[in-house]
Amino acid sequence: MEVTNQLVKGGEFIIKETDAQDVFTPADFSEEQNMMHQTALDFVEKEVTPLLDRLDNHEEGLMRGLMEKAGELGLFGVSIPEQYGGLDMDFPTSLRVTEGVGGGHSFPVAFAAHTGIAMLPILYFGNEEQKAKYLPGLTNGELMGAYCLTEPGSGSDALGAKTKAMPTEDGEHYVLNGQKMWITNGGFADVFIVFAQVDGDKFTGFIIEKETPGLSLGNEEHKMGIKGSSTRQVFLSDVKVPKSAVLGEIGKxxxxxxxxxxxxxxxxxxxxxxxxxxxxxxxxxxxxxxxxxxxxxxxxxxxxxxxxxxxxxxxxxxxxxxxxxxxxxxxxxxxxxxxxxxxxxxxxxxxxxxxxxxxxxxxxxxxxxxxxxxxxxxxxxxxxxxxxxxxxxxxxxxxxxxxxxxxxxNRMLLVDMILKKGLKGELDLMGPAQAVQQELMAIPDFNLEEETGLFAAEKKTIAKLKKAILMVAGTAVQKYMNSLAKEQEVLMNIADMAIKVYTAESTLLRVEKEAAAKGEEAVSTQIDIARVYLYDTVDQVNKFGKDAIGTMTEGDEQRLLAMGLKRFTKADLYNAKEARRRIADKLIAANEYAY
Incomplete structure (x- = not known):
């Protein structure tokens, strides 16, 4: 896939306008990429869907058999280099294939655990011996993988794991003891990526094979959903592995x-x-x-x-x-x-x-x-x-x-990452944030000049919504400084503002690009979609912003910020009912999701 468009930075969407022609859309996928997607869709329709009841009942060997077939079709090897039996295709193609299997209920859970968190650690952090030993089998479906991070006492706090790995006296082996839970593919995996604390405080990855003495499995968990996926506890009792089983570096x-x-x-x-x-x-x-x-x-x-x-x-x-x-x-x-x-x-x-x-x-x-x-x-x-x-x-x-x-x-994490990028100088958040503060003190711009071009007015709305994010986030940083991490409700308000604005902008840009290629009439209901989504987003950003401002401020400062938020989340009324009816009518006529 040729890359010619402008390079952007992560998180930069908050402070920068993007040109529609620089955005990749599903219409840009090549015939080969769409064929891979169709292969995944066909596999789910023909191989997975007829077996859903039997999968949910954990019929012995059924999920593993499906996984082996997927491996034979090449679905595991999309992003794996050819030297290990993969197709060495690009990242957007791997997303497209993942979307293709997504309708398979429990199957994509097993698929994603295998192709993602089980295979990729070896691909990205394994040495050449480890890659050569494991990746070909994991790619063609002869081997199955699982990822063992979560423990009974450590879920979101992954680094708080208690599983221990102690080096032997000769330094040639490690002995692991501990318990992992919610391990997807646990019941049929051959290879486990296991995380443990070396010497008590050096969080380290290991590759452990199923037949290693001391490794045992709990019973299948009884779950609310994804019943067809294998989910078990993994017990490690004096599991002795050679130092060659260390994945990456000790403590990393x-x-x-x-x-x-x-x-x-x-x-x-x-x-x-x-x-x-x-x-x-x-x-x-x-x-x-x-x-x-x-x-x-x-x-x-x-x-x-x-x-x-x-x-x-x-x-x-x-x-x-x-x-x-x-x-x-x-x-x-x-x-x-x-x-x-x-x-x-x-x-x-x-x-x-x-x-x-x-x-x-x-x-x-x-x-x-x-x-x-x-x-x-x-x-x-x-x-x-x-x-x-x-x-x-x-x-x-x-x-x-x-x-x-x-x-x-994830909500709190994404705000924290944006702010850290700003503090490190990787994103110029300070300049735009200060400009928004100055704008709050200035007389509002009542420029009534008529906008031209598809989505001209909507783009102005997006720009104002980004100012709302900067205003609220800037206030949060000023108010709380180093204690901002404790204000989780405010962080989630800011995150929700960012999520909706990024998604709304992405939709507008996609439709603008496709309208330029096909004509506005050809994408008329997609134009409706973009406008309906933005119409909803404006009110949602206003609500999230009000919640945060009400939490952080009072008196004159609160009134000033509330006025600013109202200014930044102002949009004309729109007949969303008729737009939704047009959107629905296309679905109804096609008798399927048609966009």
Missing amino acids: GHLIAFNILNIGRIKLAAACLGATKMASTLSVKYANERVQFKLPISKFGAIKYKLAQQAVRIYAVESAIYRAGMDIYRMEQELLGKGQSHNEALLGAAREFAVECALLKVEGSEVLDYVVDEGVQIYGGYGFSADYPMDRAYRDSRINRIFEGTNEI
């Missing part, structure tokens, strides 16, 4: 855990995207089939609202996912050009866009929850029946707000 396990999570978060968003499209299609089909009062319920305004709002949020998060995915790829190419290895370059690029990865993990998982919840409602009483598909979709979606760091952790 946090580099493995946290860098891999950046990639995992945006890939989780892509998997959620695939699931949302499946649930939207199910909703549309049922609404067309279900007759009440002698009419299909898809004829009714209340149902059209639901179908349209599902599509609006799906299209918006999709726009943001592939915008960020290409930005990561461009940064990777930049780092490669500076002489970094492929491994260093992708990790560095993902680290640069860790803000966007966290943001998308939150939005992707919450959009899926919204879509399946409305799907249940569209199905009505049948939505509550286990004999209909929304039951499984509803239960399976819920874990995604916990996976890869809870959404609360």
